[in-house]
Amino acid sequence: MRIATWNVNSLKVRLxxxxxxxxxxxxxxxxxxxxxxEDSQFPLAALQQAGYQAVFSGQKTYNGVAxxxxxxxxxVMYGLPGFPDEQKRLIAATVNGIRVVCMYAPNGQSVGSxxxxxxxxxLDALREWLKEELVRHPQLALLGDYNIAPEDRDxxxxxxxxxxxxxxxxxRAAFHALERLGLRDSFRLFAQPEQSYSWxxxxxxxxxxxxxxxxxxxxxxxxxxxxxxxxxxxxxxxKLERPSDHAPVVADLAG
DNA sequence: ATGGCTTCATAGTGAAGA
Numbered sequence: 525m526r527i528a529t530w531n532v533n534s535l536k537v538r539l540x541x542x543x544x545x546x547x548x549x550x551x552x553x554x555x556x557x558x559x560x561x562e563d564s565q566f567p568l569a570a571l572q573q574a575g576y577q578a579v580f581s582g583q584k585t586y587n588g589v590a591x592x593x594x595x596x597x598x599x600v601m602y603g604l605p606g607f608p609d610e611q612k613r614l615i616a617a618t619v620n621g622i623r624v625v626c627m628y629a630p631n632g633q634s635v636g637s638x639x640x641x642x643x644x645x646x647l648d649a650l651r652e653w654l655k656e657e658l659v660r661h662p663q664l665a666l667l668g669d670y671n672i673a674p675e676d677r678d679x680x681x682x683x684x685x686x687x688x689x690x691x692x693x694x695x696r697a698a699f700h701a702l703e704r705l706g707l708r709d710s711f712r713l714f715a716q717p718e719q720s721y722s723w724x725x726x727x728x729x730x731x732x733x734x735x736x737x738x739x740x741x742x743x744x745x746x747x748x749x750x751x752x753x754x755x756x757x758x759x760x761x762x763k764l765e766r767p768s769d770h771a772p773v774v775a776d777l778a779g
Numbered sequence: 780a781t782g783g784c785t786t787c788a789t790a791g792t793g794a795a796g797a
């Protein structure tokens with residue numbers, strides 16, 4: 525089983541890239557973030573023509589998440605229980621017996637800002653809910669844009685980024701608290717090239733210079749981590765015309 | 780140099796992203 529995540533930065537703009545990528549990579553599950561589309565506009569027909577089903581939770585302009593899958597997702601859940609939120613940042617569904625959680629963590633803007641406090645509160649609520657969800661669903665995958673680079677090796681220039689949003693101690697602590705639930709960063713289960721990133725700024729020719737961050741992750745509960753045979757970042761779509769600033773991340777599970 | 784692009788809301792410019 526192949527599962528993947530991709531922050532597409534507008535599904536309206538990126539739909540051709542998504543359809544091409546699905547055809548070329550044949551994932552069983554693809555989680556999308558920043559669809560920036562109301563549900564009435566979601567391109568369900570185009571995806572069904574490509575052999576996929578989808579569940580989605582979107583809004584105009586900002587945020588928006590979707591789970592695209594070959595087998596229709598079941599037990600669909602929208603948003604974080606106990607965390608009332610206008611922002612569409614989380615959707616969960618069960619696919620082939622695996623609880624798939626697709627999330628777009630808040631950016632946080634700058635350390636100490638209102639948005640930063642919202643980010644930390646959101647991550648706290650996520651962890652609290654996951655603690656229960658993991659009891660209900662021992663086979664769980666948490667895919668998405670974490671907006672946290674877990675370690676300095678996930679940052680192209682750790683000195684320049686030190687202490688700033690996406691790498692601050694409190695954000696990294698929130699990430700490690702997710703790991704303490706038993707979730708494993710599938711990318712780090714395997715030897716990887718140095719300077720592997722999943723996001724590059726549109727400006728400054730950052731992609732060509734590989735000035736990036738690894739903030740798009742696939743975390744796996746223990747039973748899934750045991751069966752994980754690989755995790756890679758696919759840089760190819762970042763090279764296309766009008767790319768998303770994020771690249772897809774793919775994990776393969778045996779069985 | 781707190782910028783640089785890109786998207787979306789808009790109809791000239793501003794917010795937000797990371």
